[in-house]
Amino acid sequence: MEKTGLRAFLAVILSMVILFGSQYLYTKYYKPQNQPVQQKEEVKKEEKPVTSQILHFPSDKKEETKPIVKDVKYKEVVVENEVFKVVLSNEGATIKxxxxxxxxxxxxxPIKLSSGQIPAISIIKDGKVDYAKIIFNVDDSKATFKNSTEAVVVFNWSDGSIxxxxxxxxxxxxxxMDVKEEVSGIGSYYVTLGEDFGIFDKTNAPHWGPVILKEAQRIELNPSKIKEPVTYKEGVKWIAxxxxxxxxxxxxxxxxxxFVVLPYNGNTLIAAEFQDGINQYKVFTAPKDYDYLKKFNVGLEHIVDFGFFSIIARPLFWFLKLLYSFVGNYGIAIIILTILVRIxxxxxxxxxxxxxxxxxxLQPKLLQLKEQYKNDPQRLQKEMMELYRKYKINPMSGCLPILLQIPVFFALYKILTIAIELRQAPFMLWIxxxxxxxxxxxxxxxxxxxMLIQQKMTPSTADPTQQKIMLIMPVVFTFVFLSFPSGLVLYWLVNNIFGxxxxFYINQKIKKAK
Structure with missing residues (x-):
């Protein structure tokens, strides 16, 4: 049982090292086209990849599809409200x-989000007409909020049949943005978010690319793993x-x-299919602000991924923001939260x-028993159990506090690595x-x-060789944490100081009792 307890403790520590190490290597060296990460959600059997017969994407061969330009000049329309500035283009009636x-x-x-070759909100159908290149007539007479609570921009195009x-x-x-489309003569068509629209920084993202909310299930898709179109039909609340x-x-x-996710030039496009008639949808281009997104009541708050322990992470996140509302500094709020969580x-x-x-x-007595019964394992186990009962010791109790704290730790770890509230949030001095x-x-x-001080202060039942091996852990953790967010390192530092x-209190109490 003594060995089992030690092994459990080592397993916990090594698991944390693997978690942190993999996160560090992923964010530092990950290149989607060469080293794809594993998808969180595999495509279900009933949602087999299908090749759409109505889709055709522009390629580098310009002669395949020609832009339709009549007696209308290219024009951009700027709409600006309190939180963002949107540039619309009459080429395809898209978001630039x-x-x-x-x-x-x-x-x-200001953070600027734009798309690549396929603009955001492009209409995609077949190779006969490149709808993303059509020059629309535009009515921008109500594009400002002057004397109104709304701004409206309307694009029109017709060739007689469409x-x-x-x-x-x-x-x-x-x-x-609320988008209303009145379409006739096309039949089925797709509206795509465009290439990389909404993505600002891929380098440090736990996940970047397509994500879908189906019922209450968040489905992440890895762009490098999408080799054929993948469709989703029922229960989809949004695509992003x-x-x-x-x-x-x-x-x-x-x-x-x-809804469909399609491979495109080594990347992906995500789109929604509509039919002729009047179609309405909302387009969001926004920060991952959980409280803000929740107010829309469409499940958009699930774009913030709190991970496996989300049931713990959400109330902790709420409490962290509550503390910030009082102290006005997220670093201090992290310190207070760490202490309160430990209590x-x-x-x-x-x-x-x-x-x-x-x-x-008790180690000397245990070593004596091991020597005395080294050729009789069953008797040794029995005598050790008697010794534990006599002195009222549970050899596994030393690991229990660590095991119980793991869900809380992982929940806080997730919060401190994804919360946009911590982005560019100062602490003090050089942070x-x-x-x-x-x-x-x-x-x-x-x-x-x-971590080394705490380890030195904590009584150990390991032999000298194992104790020396354990001294490597603080060094490993130090190197792993070098590139981690300061907020997460601050949490771990305060946690160690509290420990x-x-x-120290326990050691003094035991010393006094003796």
Missing amino acids: SVELKKYKDSNGN SIKRSFIFNKADYS QEDKYFFSAIVPVSKAQQ PFIPIVNRGQKSMQKLSE HDLSAKDPYYILPILMGAT IAQQ
């Missing part, structure tokens, strides 16, 4: 770019493209026929540390961004030092 006013890049400029009218409606304070902090999405208001575990940790102390003191690594590596080094204080 969106600037998010409240979020800045590394140079202090007519398309697309209206964009904006309000003053939201990252959303995401990176770590930002996203774009189509949320159908009128019923869509189906309920104090009695369990105390009992575990006392048990480990007793077990450490100007809790979502970025410590530029001078001071926090990771302090974290490793406190040191608790261990």
Whole structure:
């Protein structure tokens, strides 16, 4: 049982090292075209990949599809509200770019989200007409909020047999656009989010690319694994493209026929299928702000992925923001949250540390039994159990506090790595961004030092060789944490300091009792 307890402890520590190490390697070296990550959700059997007969994408061969340009000049229309600035184009009646006013890049400029060769909200059907190149008539007489609570831009095009009218409606304070389409003569057609629209930074994202909410299930798709079109029909609430902090999405208001994810030039396109008639949907280009997205009541808050322990992560996230509302600093809020989360575990940790102390003191007797019954394993086990009962020791109790804290730890880990609230949030002194690594590596080094101190203070039942191996752990953790967000390292550092204080108290109490 003594070996089992030690092995369980080692397994927990090694699992954490593997988790952190894989996260570090993924964000540092991941290149989608060469090393795809595993999809979280495989395509279900009833949703077999199908090749659509109505889709055709523009390629590098310009002669395949020709833009339709009549006596209308190219024009861009700018619509600006309190939170974003949208540039619409009458070429395809599409979205050219969106600037998010409240979020800045590394140079202090507003975050700008735009798409590649296929513009956002392009209409895609067949190779006869390149709808993304049609020059629409545009009515932008109501494109401002002057004397109105709404801004409206209307695009029109008709060639006699086909007519398309697309209206964009904006309000003053939201990252959303209401789109209304009146279409005739096309039949079935697709509206796509465009290539990489909504994605700002792929380098540090746990996932980037297509994501779908089907019923209450969030389905992430890896762009490099999509080799054929994949369709989803029933229960889809929205389709989106995401990176770590930002996203774009189509949320159908009128019923869509189906949704499809398609391979395109080594990347993917995600689209919704509609029929002739009047179709309505919302387009979001927004930050991953959980509380803001939840108010729309369409499940968009699930774009924020709290992971496996989301049932714990959500209330902790809410509490972190509550603390911030009082102290005005997310670094201080993390410190307070770390301490408050540790408090309920104090009695369990105390009992575990006392048990480990007793077990450490019992080592000479255990070694004597091992020597005495080295040729009789069954008798040795029996005598050890008698010794444990006599001194009222449970050899597994030292691992119990760690095992109980794992769900809370992973929930906090997820919060501190994905929360947009921590993006560019300063702490103090040299820490100007809790979502970025410590530029001078001071926090990771302090974290490793406190981990070593705590390890030295904690009684151990391992033999000298195993104790030396365990001393490698703080070094490994230090190197793994070098590139981790400062907010996460701060949490771990405070957790260690709290553990040191608790261990010191227990050691003094035991010493006094003796």
